[in-house]
Amino acid sequence: MQIDDLLCQKDLDQALAGTKPEKMGDAEWAALDRKALSVIRFTLAKNVAFHIAKETTTCGLTKALSNMYEKPSASNKVFLIRQLVNTRMREGMSVTSHINEFNTILSRLLSVDIKFEDEVQALLLLSSLPESWSGTVTAISGSAGTSKLTFEGIRDFILGEDIRRRSSRESSSALLSTEGRGRRTERGKARGRSKSRKRSQSKPRKEDIQ
Secondary structure (H helix, E strand, C coil): CHHHHHHHHCCCHHHHHCCCCCCCCHHHHHHHHHHHHHHHHHCCCHHHHHHHCCCCCHHHHHHHHHHHHCCCCHHHHHHHHHHHHHCCCCCCCCHHHHHHHHHHHHHHHHHCCCCCCHHHHHHHHHHCCCHHHHHHHHHHHHHHCCCCCCHHHHHHHHHHHHHHHHHHHHHHHHHHHHHHHHHHHHHHHHHHHHHHHHHHHHCCCHHHHC
């Protein structure tokens, strides 16, 4: 989908059809197809590009990619399901990045004709959260009761909870910083008063001099 959109923005999407338009010359078509091919290659990771290096046309390249990642073979399905089930959000990881990764795998599963029920997707997302989110998971599970969870609802709740947690941490950090500055100021004042007393005590009195 993203490759299609990118080629469309660059007016190179005709190359995806694999057939030259009637009003286009051979040299013009070859140049357009070569440009589209290079655009797609630049979007691919090196380990992926290595496997399609022999492809010389845009149509051949897209078919090769489709066979690699969208062909509904048993091996592809097993790989993607294993990837989905094993996806875990690490402590400190960006919640947005984790949800994007989760959605990407669901989209790839859909491309090989596997679609989970909405509630199953929601439950899988909840189960992928780290230990620090266990209280949130318990609260959501308890409040849902017999109602079915929705993926969209759980996703939005997690994103909202992440914003609340980050705001709370920032507020705590600001408070601690303010308190720390206050304590340092008080210690500075105390040291100043102590030095002043020491100077006054060390100064000789007139009667002592006489």
